[in-house]
Amino acid sequence: MDTRSGDVAELIHRVAVLGGGIAGAAAALRLAQGGASPLWITGTPRAGFKPGEHLSAAALPLLKELASDALLRAEVHRHAHGTYSAWGSDLLVERNAIVQLEGPPTVLDRAAFEDALATQAVTAGAERIDGDVVDVRISGDAWEMILGDRTLKVRFVFDATGRKAIVASKFAPRFQADRLTCQYALFTCPAQSTPRPVTLIEAETRGWWYLSVLADRRAVVNFYSDADVPGFETSHLSRNARQTQAISAFLSDYGYQISGAAHRIACNSTWLAPAIGPGWVAIGDASAAFDPLSSHGMTTALWSAIQAADAFVAQDRAKMQAYTDNVARGIQDYLQARARIYGQEQRWSDSPFWARRAASRQLAPEPLDAT
Ligand SMILES: Cc1cc2nc3c(=O)[nH]c(=O)nc-3n(C[C@H](O)[C@H](O)[C@H](O)COP(=O)(O)OP(=O)(O)OC[C@H]3O[C@@H](n4cnc5c(N)ncnc54)[C@H](O)[C@@H]3O)c2cc1C
Known part of the structure; x- marks a missing residue:
């Protein structure tokens, strides 16, 4: 942080992370580990169950990088050894975790995992503020973040506010490939x-x-x-x-x-292009949110938080550009994988849901504002 001279000294934070989900917590942790002392504005804590518990084994090396892998040993989580799917036929087929060389995925207690990651971020030095940013303005070479009756000034923002992307979506066009929603219950x-x-x-x-x-x-x-x-x-x-x-x-x-x-929640495939701009970077779902069939949302959130935080700490523009290029490539890989997996189900090609997914293999994604 720095202060400007004048009648009233003005506190300007060097970097803020917006969003209290996995991407926000991981970025706050990584920045703190790198000595960047982030301000971490987590949003208003929401009560109740948060869906999305299948953590891919690909997340393990990322958690190790964050020194967070021990969090998975808590008894509230379990290894996901038995996954069965009836996809493409009535037969229930096992996808056996033994063939996954990285180890099995984990079924998380999502709230417990996010709380533990948040505690680690604060212990490492992130300054946590609970509350929603209700408005964001540019003021000279800094951002003004309005939270209730407070205004915070920040030079660089990590937007980890999920699909809302409250900063990034003002500056970068957003696209979507489908209108998937999820109904869920315990x-x-x-x-x-x-x-x-x-x-x-x-x-x-x-x-x-x-x-x-x-x-x-x-x-x-x-x-x-x-x-x-x-x-x-x-x-x-x-x-x-x-x-x-x-x-x-x-x-x-x-x-x-x-x-x-x-309950019902949006889980459409949607992304920003590009995922960076002057004074901001989008991470996690704010940069690219995927169909939960991919089971990679949380892993991507961890990956993007580490990549962007490391680029920021190193003050390395090339690294930050490499991050956004990788996000763009990841979206193309994801869209191909999505088409391939939905293409394996051919039983209801006349029904709107499946017909759209078959057609989406030929169609360009639509700008979100046009819908
Ligand atoms: C139904 C469903 C099932 C899923 N299943 C899986 C799964 O099995 N495996 C998997 O890996 N992924 C799954 N996902 C995807 C995964 O949940 C997301 O990819 C992941 O939550 C992204 O984390 P995030 O931190 O980017 O965003 P989020 O978790 O959405 O967090 C966004 C944060 O921003 C905060 N925020 C919002 N507005 C503001 C504001 N104005 N000011 C400050 N903060 C704000 C919110 O309070 C929240 O804390 C699923 C998603 C859904 C919807």
């Missing part, structure tokens, strides 16, 4: 029930289902479809889950019942 089973710790994926005519058993035996059930596919009320999630094959059988076998209300 299910609980009776005390005497001992459910197998599995993850199940099941395609159907209007989209696809996902079930994962958490370490505490609760199961999260997600249904993914496009926002405009009709006839699928969030309040009917439990009833609709009972119409599936594998997921329905699993819920019945272990006596699972929905616990609380079902």
Whole structure:
């Protein structure tokens, strides 16, 4: 931070990280580890379950770089050894973790993991402020961040505010490749029930289902479809889950019942181009948010936080440019992988959900503002 001379000394922070998710926590931690003493504005803490718990094994080396790998040893997380999918046929096929050389993925208690990463960032020296940035203005060669009745001045901003990208989306065009949304709910089973710790994926005519058993035996059930596919009320999630094959059988076998209300959240494939600009860089979902089928959102959040923070600490423009080039390449790789994986399901080529994914192999992504 620095101060300007004048009647009133003005505090200007060197760098701020906006966003309290995995990308924000990892960037705050990495910057602090590099001696950059970031201001970390986490947003307003939200109560309740946050979906997205399958952490790819590719995240392990990144967590090691952050000296955070021990966080995965907490008992609230579990190794994801058994993942089965009915995709392309009715057959439930195991994707065995033994063949994954990096090790198995982890099913996280997401809130516990984010809290632990946040504690590590603060211990390392990040200055944490809870609250939403309600407005951002450019003032000379600094940013003014408005939080309630406070105004903070900052020279460089890491935008880790997820799909909102509250700074970056003002300066870079945003694109989207689909309108995927997720309905999700938690299910609980009776005390005497001992459910197998599995993850199940099941395609159907209007989209696809996902079930994962958490370490505490609760199961999260997600249904993914496009926002405009009709006839699928969030309040009917439990009833609709009972119409599936594998997921329905699993819920019945272990006596699972929905616990609380079902919710809905956007998870469309969307990205900014470019992911950097003068005085800002976008990381995590703010730079590129992927279909959860990729199971890579959290890993990308960690990767992008480390890359961008290291470039900032080194004050290396070439490194920062390499970061944004890698984001752009990653988006192309992701779009190809997405087309390939959705292309493996051919049973409902007439249904809007699957027909759109088949067509998207030929179509250019649309600018988000045009929709
Ligand atoms: C239904 C669903 C399932 C998913 N499943 C998986 C999965 O199994 N595996 C996987 O790897 N990924 C999964 N993902 C993706 C993963 O959750 C995201 O990629 C990841 O959360 C991105 O982290 P982030 O920190 O960039 O953004 P977020 O987690 O969205 O965090 C954004 C942060 O910004 C803060 N914020 C917002 N506005 C402001 C503001 N005005 N001022 C200050 N702060 C603000 C918010 O409070 C929040 O803390 C899933 C996503 C969804 C929606």
